[in-house]
Amino acid sequence: MNLFKYLFFLLCILHLSCKKTNVSTGISIDYPAAYIINGGDNSISVLNLSTNTIDASIQLSDATFPHHIYLSPDKKTLAIGVPGSDLSGGHSSAGVHSHGTSQSGKGHKEMGEILVLNAVTLQERARTKTPSMSHNAVYTTNGKQIWSAKMVKQGQIIIYSNDELRELKHINTGNTPLEVTMSADGSTAFVANSGSNTVEAFDVTSYKSKAIISVGKTPVGAWAASNNKMYVDNEAGKSISEIDVASLKVTATIALNYTPAMAKYNKVYDELWVSNATNGAIHYYKKLNSVWTENGSINTGADAHALAFSANEKTCYITNQGAATVSILDVINHTKIKDVSVGSKPNGIVLRN
Numbered sequence: 001m002n003l004f005k006y007l008f009f010l011l012c013i014l015h016l017s018c019k020k021t022n023v024s025t026g027i028s029i030d031y032p033a034a035y036i037i038n039g040g041d042n043s044i045s046v047l048n049l050s051t052n053t054i055d056a057s058i059q060l061s062d063a064t065f066p067h068h069i070y071l072s073p074d075k076k077t078l079a080i081g082v083p084g085s086d087l088s089g090g091h092s093s094a095g096v097h098s099h100g101t102s103q104s105g106k107g108h109k110e111m112g113e114i115l116v117l118n119a120v121t122l123q124e125r126a127r128t129k130t131p132s133m134s135h136n137a138v139y140t141t142n143g144k145q146i147w148s149a150k151m152v153k154q155g156q157i158i159i160y161s162n163d164e165l166r167e168l169k170h171i172n173t174g175n176t177p178l179e180v181t182m183s184a185d186g187s188t189a190f191v192a193n194s195g196s197n198t199v200e201a202f203d204v205t206s207y208k209s210k211a212i213i214s215v216g217k218t219p220v221g222a223w224a225a226s227n228n229k230m231y232v233d234n235e236a237g238k239s240i241s242e243i244d245v246a247s248l249k250v251t252a253t254i255a256l257n258y259t260p261a262m263a264k265y266n267k268v269y270d271e272l273w274v275s276n277a278t279n280g281a282i283h284y285y286k287k288l289n290s291v292w293t294e295n296g297s298i299n300t301g302a303d304a305h306a307l308a309f310s311a312n313e314k315t316c317y318i319t320n321q322g323a324a325t326v327s328i329l330d331v332i333n334h335t336k337i338k339d340v341s342v343g344s345k346p347n348g349i350v351l352r353n
Helices: 002-019
Strands: 033-038 043-048 053-059 068-071 077-082 112-118 124-130 145-150 156-161 167-172 177-182 188-193 198-203 209-214 219-224 229-234 239-244 249-255 260-266 271-276 281-288 291-299 304-309 315-320 325-330 335-341 346-352
Touching: 033 068, 053 335, 068 346, 077 346, 112 145, 145 177, 156 177, 177 219, 188 219, 198 219, 209 249, 219 260, 229 260, 239 260, 249 291, 271 291, 281 304, 291 335, 304 346, 315 346, 325 346
Parallel strands: 260 304
Antiparallel strands: 033 043, 033 346, 043 053, 068 077, 077 112, 112 124, 145 156, 156 167, 177 188, 188 198, 198 209, 219 229, 229 239, 239 249, 260 271, 271 281, 271 304, 281 291, 304 315, 315 325, 325 335
């Protein structure tokens, strides 16, 4: 009997160890890097920003369709939202507006996950199942909390501890929330309620709602800018809404003839860059007489999606979901430097400069 207990105990230990992601990766990312989430093959590609080459990659264990990735303020950890469903075809058609049911139509809820990895070794530090699909997981400015949303009709934001991903609080919000983001000063959280065509703003300290702001059809994310604005990509509405963080009002709307995937403001050149998922390009805009006017575009790759600027904002990196590449662009000259092959259906990207 003692031998049986010992063997059972040993099997349990082996089973638990197998469930851990990347127990020993052998990776040490001690250089400026971009982390790219590849939803199609459940992997992360690491781009060396000094050489513009892929220097590391890992498979994420027991993770299906990882989507977006964020870096903690101390640059030590990475938070990954894993909705568990392929959103590369667009959010309106992905079944996320059907009360949290799956695309198969069988009525069961899609379950998601949040993963936290060590940013240097890519070893898993924590993970938790989420009660529904989870579009992303974003850190608060002090790094103590991670906010995410339940992508269901009766939407909620769930707040977790950074250390062990313990659930701390639930906050009700609108219909089918997608991306949760933080203002540049970290005081306000914004959630894009894709089914309500609104963005709701919350005080990060008190957790109270500050405003519900009407935007375009199917907002996906409100992207923070250093000019105290948030730029919302309205997927089905084919537009960008500019929200002033101080007044929490829409101060400008940019009508587009393509489906936007993300909008980022470049403070050095005072330009707004928008990824064109329809035609695989980046469009850049200048504000003239209080109106955002397109100044040009750069072809990238099929289904251009997330974008990120380097620390000096002179270089832009764009994930191309349909091309399985990342395009590296020269911001000053508005030209492409090169395309780099990554994994299947690359989506989220974050830089550690």
